[in-house]
Amino acid sequence: MTDTTARPVLLQMRDIRIEGRSDETWTPIINGVDLTLHKGEVLGLIGESGAGKSTLGLAAMGFTRDGVRISGGSITFDGIDLVNASAEQKRQLLGKRIAYVAQSAAASFNPAHKLIDQHAEAPVAHGTATRAEAEEDGIELYRKLRLPNPDEIGFRYPHQVSGGQLQRAMVAMAMSCRPDLIIFDEPTTALDVTTQIEVLAAIRHIVAEFDTAAIYITHDLAVVAQMADRIKVLLRGDEVEESDTRSMLEQPQEDYTKSLWAVREFQRPDKPPPAVDATPVISVQGITAAYGKIDVLHDVSFDIHAGRTVAVVGESGSGKSTAARVITGLLPPRVGQVELDGETLPLDYRKRSKDQLRQVQMIYQMADTALNPRKTIGEIIGRPVQFYMGLRGRRKRDRVAELLDQIELPPETYLDRLPSELSGGQKQRIGIARALAAEPRFIICDEVTSALDQLVAEGILRLLARLQDELGLSYMFITHDLATVRSIADEVVVMKDGRVVEQGPKPEMFRPPHHPYTDLLLSSVPEMDPDWLTNLLKERGVDDIGDASADKI
Amino acid sequence: MSVWTMILIALVAIAVAAWVGRFVGRRATGNAPRFRDMPYAVAFGYAFVLALLVWAVWYYLQPAVTEAGAPVAGVTFFRWAVHALIVFAIAAFLFRLLGRHVGTSATRKLFRHMPLTAAFGVLVILVYAILAIFAPLIAPYGQAVVFDQVNALPGGNPATGGNPAHPLGTDQIGRDLLSRLIYGAQNTVGIAFVTTLLAFVLGGSLGFLAAVLRGWFDQLMSRAVDVLMAIPSLIFALLLMTIASAWATQSWMLTVYMVFIIAVIDSTRVFRLSRAVGMNIVVMDYIEAAKLRGEGLGYLIFREILPNAYAPLLAEFGLRFCFVFLTIASLSFLGVGIQPPLADWGTMVRDLAQFINFAAFSPLTAALPIMAAGAIALLTVAVNFVVDWMLHRSSGLKE
Structure with missing residues (x-):
């Protein structure tokens, strides 16, 4: 990372103001932000959701979403005024000199066309290359991005390649016209830590190789620390501060930035281990479960004791969520059994008694789909209260209010709202309240914080920890984020390909020696050190990241 | 040239x-x-x-009458259409204005965001509903009363072949057309409404049930529906009506059979839709949460799934209502639908259809069948305006 500020300015945004239309009025989204990007420089944009990062990133292309307008300020890209540019001028720029990489490659690729066809579209349309040249160049780019089988992968359809590979194919596509500027809009947020590294390394490598300037939008500070030369922090449409990566990490000036940096420091005190003869609340014994004829869990066993949190970690497809489905009874296992307080639970949830169902509750990853959008908060929380406890009328209302108090939302404001009127973190709290309403002993938390910003996620973790202390709950905490594990778990179960690879108390798990897979997971978690990725790559060898190293285990 | x-x-x-x-x-x-x-x-x-x-x-602006005094049919009909369009637009505008200032704050807010087309649709539906409900009070004569003058032309002007006592004229056996149009609203629209409702109760609940239960129930229902849908619906309805007419001892029984037959045939479409919509909702986590809570089927379908399926189902209801309505009109037109002396728009079009041949010489004569046909067309358009608006609103909510 050399000093790029001495180089000519590529993109200049002056006092940019952006408004969005809602309820027939224009409400400001960005209130006068300045942004300067030099040639070959990578700028990190960070902030919580709703801070206007994506809107600002799109505005750098002279583009706004429907119902959004640029109401003031100027955007100059290499001498071209993007605010007043004609549609024809912008067509010449976009895709050719400015490219965009979206958060979800799976949703951004057209599933009906092969990767290489979509890759070649822009160069051919812009006349920078013939179809054959574009294809050849695409294969070369795939090779540079270290995609497996670069000669063939382009001729597959999007659903035939994995998420991380698709994301890299999208980076290749953005590179197809060798643009001067690429906007990366949270390109790794939806990926596992192990895949994330590959994509990060690929992006960093190719951006440096072609001397491309980039705006890297993310809410993950550790990621931005690896990628950016400079970092700009946004809060609700205002710039909080901007400086180069190292000084930003070492001495942030503003309180808000400090609070962002401090999030990862939340940690619960270690609890004494459970008594040797204690009956676990939930005991999973020798579970082998299958979807159809294919086994996805192989002989999985673990115990969860009263008042303790067991974190189940592993990358996607490792069987974490399937284990949860077995415990809830949604997927009756082929072999093995599940015990609740020493009593064997019927394998199918339909055969369980109301009381057994009550004891095991679940909190979901996507609060959007976990709450019925047509029911008010009062109805959502009130239903289990009425269903299990038989409370009605006044007493039900009081109980719901009490539950809302427990999750730190004032009842009078929230009782009659619909889920769509709440923020992501508030929705997740409602999900917690619904689980609490059943007065369970055991709650499964399925990636409850992975869709949330770090500040909000930390609030949820603190709430869960407090509730555990107050109510003596046991949690099974499914996650792929090891920072979360570090802050909340008492015990850790590492899963891979449907098997338990390693399990034990948390302090032990974070202390070497590890199982190689645990080691891979642990070392893949980005750290707040700008040299972390460089060092890691050096350590693992350039060709030995991600997939490659995972295969060696 | x-x-x-x-x-x-x-x-x-x-x-x-x-x-x-x-x-x-x-x-x-x-x-x-x-x-x-x-x-x-x-x-x-x-x-x-x-x-x-x-x-x-x-x-x-072309002359509507040639120098020789003969009417120019094209210009006359075009002028009528333009006048109707202007009158409808003004009526819709005034109605929306009224809605914006009268009523509860919720309805006022509804009208503020309403496009003119939707206001027109709501107005027409309201007018039809009022006509249908209060038909005996509004209609000047009974629907089966026969007068001396047959084939009186609309307009009520004796000089052009009309009769002031019958502003819209009379049919071939001398029944007042205005009264029959108003009663027709009651019969045609009322029966269509009941039929559509029945089709939705039947198709909707079975469709959701299939979506929740899956497995053999879903297979059985879906294949049965496939078989029913494979037969052209109008011909199937005609066939069943012919069979039913053998059992019907009184004419009202035939109407009841018709309601059931059309409802069953149309419920197949509703089944398909509600099953597809239900499938998308059933995979949501909140349904899983409700299942794990131990909720019964009834709660799942009516309290968790149905509220989320209102938008597509209501839109389909509007469209389906039009189709049912047109099917009834077609069946009546073919002679097996609503039986005389009950007034019905389909029958009216059939009875008066031959007058359309006089369009070139006497536009007023041709207007006789057009009035009933127009009543059908107007309601169809109005319902579709409202449905479009509701679809737009529900898709807007998702953003």
Whole structure:
């Protein structure tokens, strides 16, 4: 990372103001932000959701979403005024000199066309290359991005390649016209830590190789620390501060930035281990479960004791969520059994008694789909209260209010709202309240914080920890984020390909020696050190990241 | 010069006008984005619509009667259509204005965001509903009363073959057409409404049940529906009606059979839709949460799934209502639907259909069947306006 500020300015945004239309009025989204990007420089944009990062990133292309307008300020890209540019001028720029990489490659690729066809579209349309040249160049780019089988992968359809590979194919596509500027809009947020590294390394490598300037939008500070030369922090449409990566990490000036940096420091005190003869609340014994004829869990066993949190970690497809489905009874296992307080639970949830169902509750990853959008908060929380406890009328209302108090939302404001009127973190709290309403002993938390910003996620973790202390709950905490594990778990179960690879108390798990897979997971978690990725790559060898190293285990 | 050459010349003229118009627009506004970024196709569209409007005004101003005193049918009908359009637009506008200032704050808010088309649709549906419910009070005569004068023309002017006692004229056996149109609203619309409701209760609940239960129940129901849908619906309805007519001892029983037959045939479409919508909702986590809570089927379907399926189902209800309504009119037109002496628009069109042949000589005579047909068309259009609006609103909510 050399000093790029001495180089000519590529993109200049002056006092940019952006408004969005809602309820027939224009409400400001960005209130006068300045942004300067030099040639070959990578700028990190960070902030919580709703801070206007994506809107600002799109505005750098002279583009706004429907119902959004640029109401003031100027955007100059290499001498071209993007605010007043004609549609024809912008067509010449976009895709050719400015490219965009979206958060979800799976949703951004057209599933009906092969990767290489979509890759070649822009160069051919812009006349920078013939179809054959574009294809050849695409294969070369795939090779540079270290995609497996670069000669063939382009001729597959999007659903035939994995998420991380698709994301890299999208980076290749953005590179197809060798643009001067690429906007990366949270390109790794939806990926596992192990895949994330590959994509990060690929992006960093190719951006440096072609001397491309980039705006890297993310809410993950550790990621931005690896990628950016400079970092700009946004809060609700205002710039909080901007400086180069190292000084930003070492001495942030503003309180808000400090609070962002401090999030990862939340940690619960270690609890004494459970008594040797204690009956676990939930005991999973020798579970082998299958979807159809294919086994996805192989002989999985673990115990969860009263008042303790067991974190189940592993990358996607490792069987974490399937284990949860077995415990809830949604997927009756082929072999093995599940015990609740020493009593064997019927394998199918339909055969369980109301009381057994009550004891095991679940909190979901996507609060959007976990709450019925047509029911008010009062109805959502009130239903289990009425269903299990038989409370009605006044007493039900009081109980719901009490539950809302427990999750730190004032009842009078929230009782009659619909889920769509709440923020992501508030929705997740409602999900917690619904689980609490059943007065369970055991709650499964399925990636409850992975869709949330770090500040909000930390609030949820603190709430869960407090509730555990107050109510003596046991949690099974499914996650792929090891920072979360570090802050909340008492015990850790590492899963891979449907098997338990390693399990034990948390302090032990974070202390070497590890199982190689645990080691891979642990070392893949980005750290707040700008040299972390460089060092890691050096350590693992350039060709030995991600997939490659995972295969060696 | 043939008509085709003229059309070709007109198109070329429009194409040139579009280019010139866009060019002038750019110059005059100093390259405002609206003109600067306008694709040629859009400019052509504007020019085309403009040309169409000019033609409409010109045609409207043509004399409706030739110098010899014979009416020009085309111009007359065009004027009627334009007048109707203007009257409807003004009525819809006034209705929306009324809605914006009268009523609860919720309805006022509803009307504030309502497009004119939707206001028109709501107005027409309201008027039809009032006519249908209060038909005996509003209609000047009974639906089966026969008068001396047959085939009186609409307009109520004796000089043009009308009768002031029958403002919309009488049919071939001397029944007052205004009364029959009003009673027709009661019979046709009322029966269509009941039929559609039945089709939705049947198809909707089975569809949701299939979505929740899956497995053999879903297979059984879906294949049965496939079989029913494979038979052309109108012919199937005719066939079943013929069978039913053998059992019907009284004419009202035939109507009841018809309601059931059409409801069953139409419920197949509703089943398909509600099953598809239900499938998308069933995979949601909140349904899983409800299942794990131990909720029963009834709660799942009516309290968790149904509220989320209202938008597509209501939209389908509007469309289905139109189709049912048209099916009943067709069946009546073919003679197996609503039985005389009950007034029904389909039957009225059939009975008066031969008068359409006089359109070229006497537009008023041709208006006799057009009134009943227009009543059907108006309701269909109105319902579709409202449905479009609701679809738009529900898709807007998702954003």
